[in-house]
Amino acid sequence: MKRFRDTFKATAVAATMLASPWWCAAAQAQDTPAGQAGADNAPADGTIVVTATRRAERVSDVPASIAAYSREKMDDQGVRSVEDITRLTPGLNFRRESRFSGSNTNISIRGIQSTDGAATTGIYIDDVPIQSRAVGFSSANTYPKVFDLERVEVLRGPQGTLFGAGAEGGAVRFITPQPGLEDYSAYGRSEIATTRGGATSYEAGAALGGPIARGKLGFRASAWYRKDGGWVDRMDRDSGTILDKNANSQDTLVLRAALAWEPAENLRITPSLFYQRQEIDDTSGYWEELTDREGGEFRNGYRQAQPQKDRFYLPSLNVEWDIGPVQLVSTTSWFNRNQDETRDYTNFDAELVVPGNPYPTLDGQIATGFFGDRQRNFTQELRAQFDNGGPFNVVIGGFYSTERQTAYQRNRDEYIDTLIQNAYGFGIETFFGTGYLDDYYIYDSTTFTRTRQVAGFGEINYELTDNVTVLAGVRVADIKVTHDQYAEGPFGGGVIDTEGSASETAVTPRFGIKWQAAPDTMLYTTIAKGFRPGGAQTQVPSLCDVDVQNLGYDQSPDTYDSDSVWSYEAGAKSALFGNKLTMEASAFHIKWEDIQTSLYLPSCGSSFIANTGKASSNGFDLSLQGRPVEGLTLGAVVGFVDAKFDQDITVSDNTIIVEDGQYVYNGPRWTFTLSGEYAFPLLSPDRDGYARFDYSYGAKAPKPNPNTYDYDPMITNADETNVLNLRAGVKHGPVDVSVFVNNVTDSHPRLGRYRLFYGSPLLTNSTLRPRTFGITAAYRY
Secondary structure (H helix, E strand, O other): OHHHHHHHHHHHHHHHHHHHHHHHHHHHOOOOOOOOOOOOOOOOOOOOEEOOOOOOEEHHHOOOOEEEEEHHHHHHOOOOOHHHHHHHOOOEEEEEOOOOOOOOEEEEEOOEOOOOOOOOEEEEEOOEEOOOOOOOOOOOOOOOOOOOOOEEEEEEOOOOOOOOOOOOOEEEEEEOOOOOOOOOEEEEEEEEEEEOOOOEEEEEEEEEEEEEEOOOEEEEEEEEEEEEOOOEEEEOOOOOOEEEOOOOOEEEEEEEEEEEEEEEOOEEEEEEEEEEEEEEOOOOOEEHHHOEOOOOEEEEOOOOOOOEEEEEEEEEEEEEEEEOOEEEEEEEEEEEEEEEEEEEOHHHHHHHHOOOOOOOOOOOOOOEEEEEEEEEEEEEEEEEEEEOOOOEEEEEEEEEEEEEEEEEEEEEOOOHHHHHHHHHOOOHHHHHOOOOOHHHEEEEEEEEEEEEEEEEEEEEEEEOOOOEEEEEEEEEEEEEEEEEEEEEOHHHOOOEEEEEEEEEEEEEEEEEEEEEEEOOEEEEEEEEEEEEOOEEOOOOOHHHHHHHHHOOOOOOOOEEOOEEEEEEEEEEEEEEOOOOEEEEEEEEEEEEEOOEEEEEEOOOOEEEEEEOOEEEEEEEEEEEEEOOOOOEEEEEEEEEEEEEEOOOEEOOOOOEEEOOOOEOOOOOOEEEEEEEEEEEEEOEEEEEEEEEEEEEEEOOOOOOOOOOOOOOOOOOOOOOEEEEEEEEEEEEOOEEEEEEEEOOOOOOOOOOOEOOOOOOOOOEEOOOOOOEEEEEEEEEO
C-alpha cells in the first residue's frame, strides 16, 4: 500500500511538471505589465544585492567575506537544503550525527564549532534569528528548505555588532521575496528523481505575487511539498529479514504568505507567515556490520523505527518608514517550533547493563526514548538607517528578545529489570538505587531554559576620501539565562530538581577600512568581536559520577561561562578584463577564548559543558568566476580552515582534557568547488540549451587526539568527500526543463563513525545519498 501511494504521488508530480509552467503562464497573463517583476533583486549585470550590513549593497561592494546565492543559481545547482549550501560554500561545515535517529546536527563557519550551549552560527529567516540552544540531549537547529527564496547569504566571520549573540562564527540568512505592489511575479518548480538502491523522490511547488490594489496593496504566496525517498533499510539482525525497505524517507511541506501595504508613499507595512513541517520516517544512519557500501546496500538493525517530526510557524511584521535621509525599520516576530522524535534505546540499555554486548538477548526486547523540544521566541528590533548621500551613513538600533525553550526526555524499558536479574542475580532497585516509575519508565526529565536579551547597537561608515571609507560599530547586550530541570527515575539515580541562572553584559565592537583602489577593485580589513552567552545546564545521571570525578569535579557543574572570539580579516574583491573575471579573497586569524566544550563521559554515554581554554583558527577563502568566451562560465572556490587549541587543559592527575595543537574543528581543513556552465542558442533566439557541472571536494577530517582522556581508536571523523553533479537542459522564455545526475560517481564516504560505549562492537556511520537521476521543470517570471 505504501509503495502504491508513493507511485501515485510520483505520477501526480510528473503531471504537475507538465502543467505547472502553463499554470504560472496563465497567472502571468492576468494584466501583467512588461518588465522583470520576477527577476532576482540584482543589477542587470547579474551581481547579487545583499543586506548583510542592514542596507542593500552589491555583494562586490561589501567589505566582508560573503557567499550569496540567487534563486536561479540555486535551481541551476540543485540546491534544496542547507546541506547543499554547505557543499558549495568553503568555510561552512554541516555535520549530522549517525547515532540514534540522526537528528543532532551542527553547523559552523571558519572552524568556530561547538555542539553544546548556545549556537555559534546564526540562522536567520530575513532578519529573524531562529537558531536553538542545546538543551538536554535532543535539541538541534531547524533550517528553512530552499524554495521561493530570493537568495541565501552566508556571512563568514563574527557578526556580533549587527546580528548579536549566536553569530559568533558567522551567520546564514534565508531571504524571502517581498510582495509586489506594481508588477506580478510567478515561480514554479517540480521534480522527480530516483536514487540507486532507493525509493523515488519528487516535489511540486508554486509561488505567485503581485498587486491587489496597484501601488497600495500587494501579496506573495507560495506552497511547496517534497518527498525524499529513502535508501537505508531496517532489518532484523538475527534473521536477516528486511523489516522496512528504504526506511529513511522524509516529507516536507512549506507554506508562506505575505502582504505589503503602503498607506502612504513613504510607509510600507509587511505582515508575513512562514510555516514548515518536516517528517522523517527513520534514521539515515547505518550499521557497519550489516552494510555493503561498495554494493550500495545500507542497513541498520534497530528493532524499531526512529521517526522525527519538526514543525514551526513564524509570523512577523515588518514596518519601513522613510523620513527624508532616515529610514526607520521595525521587525517584530514570534517563532513557534515543536520537535518530537523517537529513539531506539534497545542497544544502549543492553550495553549499559552488560558492557560489550549491545545486542538484545530477550524475545521482543525493546527500549524506547521519547524526546521533544519546544521553542517560543519573541523578538523585536527597531533600527534607524541614515544616508543623505554625504560622507556619513549610520545604522543604530535596539533589540529585545525572550527565548523560551523546553526539552523533555522519557525512557521506557520493561525488559531492563530482567536483563539485570539475568546478569547479576539482583534487580533494578539494587542496580540503580531506585525502581521503575509508572508503566516501566526508567527516566522522565523536563528542562526549561529562558534567555532574555536587551541590546543596543550602532555602526557608522565615513568616507575619508573619494576612495577610502572607515567603519566603526559596537553592540552592547545584557543577557540573562535561567534554567530549571526536574527529572526522576532509576536512570537518573532518583529525583533531580535543579535550577540555575547566569547573566552578563557583552560588548562586541567592529572596526574596518575599505579602500576602492580602482573602479573595479576593493581592498578591506576588519577587526570584529563575536560572543556566545553562557548558561545553565542539566545535571548528568548519577551513573556518571565516577567519570565526573575523574575529570576533577565533585559533580557536573550547573552553569558554564560565555566564550568570545576576536577576528582579524583582510580581503580583496575585483572585476578584471571588462568583468570577464571576478575575484574575491580573504584571509583570517581568529582568537577564541573560554571555549564552551562538551566533555564526554564514556562509562554512561552522557556529557556536560565546561569552559576549556583558548584556540586559534587561521585560514582563507578564494573565489574566482570567469567568462572566457560567450556562453561559457567557469567558477572555482577554495577554502582552508585550521582551528586548534592553544594550550593544555589537564586535571589533577594529569588527565588530558584537551592538548595544545589539538583540533577544535572536526570538519575538512581544505575544501574547494569547481563549476562550469555552457549556454548556447537552440533553434530560436529565445531558446537556450545549457549544460553544467558542479564538483565539490572536502579533505579528510583531522583524526581525534590519541592523548586525551576520551580517545577511542575506533571513532573516526569524516573521510575525504568527492561529489560530482551534472545537469543539462533547455530554457525557453520563463520555462526551464533539465535532467540531472547527482553524485555521479556514487561516492559513499564515511561521514562520522560512532559507538554507544568504549569497547562496543556496534559501530554506526552515515554517508551521502547514492547516485540520483532526475528531471526538473521550473518557471520564473
